[in-house]
Each structure stands twice: as C-alpha cells, then as structure tokens.
Amino acid sequence: MTFGITGRAAFGKKCKDQDAFITFLIELLKILSGFSLPDLYPSIKLLQDISGMRKKAEKLYEKSDRILGEILNEHREKMLTTKKHQAEAEEDLVDVFLKLQQEGIYDNINGQIKKDILSTAFQDIFAGGGETSSTTLEWAIGEMLKNPRVMKEAQAEVRRVFDRKGNVEEKGIHELKFLKAVVKETLRLHPPLPLLLPRESTKSCEINGYEIPEKTRVLVNAWAIGRDPRHWNEAETFYPERFLDSSLDYRGTDFEYIPFGAGRRICPGITFALPIVELPLAQLLYHFDWKLPNGMKLEDLDMTEASGITARRMKDLLLIPIAHPSSFLQES
Numbered sequence: 304m305t306f307g308i309t310g311r312a313a314f315g316k317k318c319k320d321q322d323a324f325i326t327f328l329i330e331l332l333k334i335l336s337g338f339s340l341p342d343l344y345p346s347i348k349l350l351q352d353i354s355g356m357r358k359k360a361e362k363l364y365e366k367s368d369r370i371l372g373e374i375l376n377e378h379r380e381k382m383l384t385t386k387k388h389q390a391e392a393e394e395d396l397v398d399v400f401l402k403l404q405q406e407g408i409y410d411n412i413n414g415q416i417k418k419d420i421l422s423t424a425f426q427d428i429f430a431g432g433g434e435t436s437s438t439t440l441e442w443a444i445g446e447m448l449k450n451p452r453v454m455k456e457a458q459a460e461v462r463r464v465f466d467r468k469g470n471v472e473e474k475g476i477h478e479l480k481f482l483k484a485v486v487k488e489t490l491r492l493h494p495p496l497p498l499l500l501p502r503e504s505t506k507s508c509e510i511n512g513y514e515i516p517e518k519t520r521v522l523v524n525a526w527a528i529g530r531d532p533r534h535w536n537e538a539e540t541f542y543p544e545r546f547l548d549s550s551l552d553y554r555g556t557d558f559e560y561i562p563f564g565a566g567r568r569i570c571p572g573i574t575f576a577l578p579i580v581e582l583p584l585a586q587l588l589y590h591f592d593w594k595l596p597n598g599m600k601l602e603d604l605d606m607t608e609a610s611g612i613t614a615r616r617m618k619d620l621l622l623i624p625i626a627h628p629s630s631f632l633q634e635s
C-alpha cells in the first residue's frame with residue numbers, strides 16, 4: 304500500500320514498470336537486511352565475493368537500470384505526445400526530473416540526466432520511503448491488536464471524524480489526534496531504521512568523554528534511545544497517550560526521540576512520510592475490524608523484530624479484515 308502511494312508520486316498513475324521496480328527494491332532490501340559477515344568486516348573485500356553478496360547486488364543493480372531506462376523512455380514518449388496543460392496536471396517526479404534536464408539544470412553533467420543519478424534518487428525515495436512507512440504501518444496495527452483498548456479508541460476517533468463523509472479523506476487527518484499519537488508511539492518502540500543510517504565522522508571529536516577519530520563509522524541506536532527508562536516512564540509499554548499532551552516531537556530537537564534522525568542529516572522525507580502512514584492507517588481502521596486467524600490468541604501474536612537495516616516484523620502480520628458497516632453504507 305505505502306509502496307503504491309510512493310510509486311504514484313514518483314512514476315505517475317499508469318507506469319507499467321512500477322511493480323517491477325518495487326519488486327526489485329524488496330529483493331534489494333532482503334539482501335541488505337539480516338546478518339552478513341561482510342558487514343562485520345567491510346574492509347575485507349574478498350568476503351563480499353566469497354559470500355556472493357557483491358554478485359547478487361550487481362545483478363540487482365543491472366535489473367534496476369533496465370527498469371528505470373524503460374520508465375524514462377515511457378515518460379519521454381508521453382511528454383512528446385501529451386498536450387502541455389494535460390501533462391502539467393498529470394506531472395509526476397520523473398516528469399519533474401526530465402523537465403529540469405530540458406531546462407539545462409543538468410548541463411554540468413554533460414547536459415544529460417544520467418541514469419545512475421536517477422537510479423540512486425529513485426532507490427532512495429522508494430527504499431527510504433516505501434519500506435519505512437510500510438514497516439511503521441504493520442507495527443502500528445500489530446501493537447493495537449496487542450492492546451485492544453488502544454485499537455478501540457483509535458477506531459472510535461477515526462469513525463467519529465469520518466462518519467459524516469463516509470470515507471477517509473486527507474483533509475480530515477489533522478483532526479485525528481489519537482491516531483497521530485499512535486503513530487508517534489509506534490515510531491518510538493519500532494523506529495524502522497533502528498540504527499538510523501551509518502554515517503562517517505569527517506573530523507575527530509569527543510562526545511561524553513569518548514574520543515571519536517576522524518573517518519569512524521558512527522551508528523546511533525535510536526531504538527535503544529526510544530526505550531531508555533531514564534527518559535520514558537514504562538518504556539516498554541505501548542501507551543500512545545504519553546504523546547497527547549506533550550510537545551515532544553520527531554523533528555530532531557528532542558534527542559530522546561529520534562526515529563527520523565536529527566540535525567543536518569535528518570530524514571528529508573519526513574513531511575511525506577507522515578501522511579503516507581496516517582492516511583492508510585486511518586483507512587484500515589475506518590473500514591475494517593481486524594481479527595487474528597485460525598483461533599489464534601493475542602498472547603500468541605509474535606512481536607519479534609527481524610534484525611537488519613530496517614526493523615521489520617520477523618513474522619508477517621496475517622489478519623482477517625471484517626468490513627465495518629460504514630463501508631457498506633458507502634457502496635449503496
């Protein structure tokens with residue numbers, strides 16, 4: 304769902320290669336997640352060859368290049384054949400890149416919008432955007448199932464706000480104070496990038512008495528910070544209410560809560576990230592009640608996190624949706 308929203312913003316509505324690109328990224332993320340020996344010893348290049356990791360990654364990148372080449376061609380053809388006003392109304396991110404190229408913004412790189420620049424940009428947007436938001440969505444539903452009181456309250460709020468319309472709309476989302484707190488609490492306990500992204504120090508410095516030499520790979524454990532009992536009451540409990548009357552925010556100024564990072568390298572997609580989590584979550588809560596399958600009990604719901612660059616659920620969340628009467632009202 305969240306990959307679909309990101310895809311539409313980037314490639315437009317009817318791009319035939321979009322699904323192939325999303326499949327490519329999911330494969331790529333599988334390689335990047337999980338334990339891997341070359342991660343422990345990155346300087347030993349031979350390990351990357353022996354583990355087969357380099358080959359797998361190269362193959363995937365070739366695939367990505369081919370898919371993106373097709374996406375670019377399709378958009379170029381569309382630009383030639385579509386009237387200007389219609390093209391502007393249907394503009395997506397690829398069109399914006401191509402327009403910049405036409406306007407000469409890319410002259411400093413031989414007048415070409417190079418495929419590898421685009422490739423990196425789209426991989427960043429999809430991997431950075433689709434995976435993190437789908438992980439958040441899945442954890443939010445999982446935590447609410449484990450905490451039926453929270454589920455009940457979040458559903459009551461969504462249905463109260465949108466029952467007038469009979470459907471969830473973006474413009475009403477700001478009224479969902481409790482749902483926003485649910486998303487914040489989910490990001491506290493399950494930041495999708497638990498160690499943010501690996502960074503390298505450009506200069507040596509000292510932090511809390513520790514000397515960090517120049518060119519050190521630095522990992523910030525946002526997961527542990529979000530569960531630190533020195534900063535959080537009942538740190539392990541899923542309790543969205545803690546955010547209701549609090550000014551605590553994820554924009555990088557409250558260092559005890561940094562699911563998007565902080566400072567100059569904070570997630571640049573933060574304003575896009577929140578609606579693509581909140582909107583689908585509100586829709587899933589408005590239209591459906593959720594039940595565990597095969598008589599499974601709440602205490603059997605496995606909440607283990609997979610290890611890797613993103614903190615997905617170890618086991619996929621398989622649930623039975625039961626349509627809420629409000630959905631039937633809309634169809635009739």
Ligand code: HEM
Binds near residue numbers: 428431499562576580
């Ligand atoms: C719940 C959703 C998201 C979370 C929790 C999240 C979190 C993060 C974090 C922790 C970082 C690294 C920050 C650091 O190193 O200090 C990051 C980087 C990044 N994010 Fe997000 N993100 C989300 C959604 C998105 C979306 C929707 C986009 C784009 C559409 C996006 C694009 C990026 C990009 C391009 C970077 C790399 C920036 C760089 O290299 O400096 N993210 N994100």
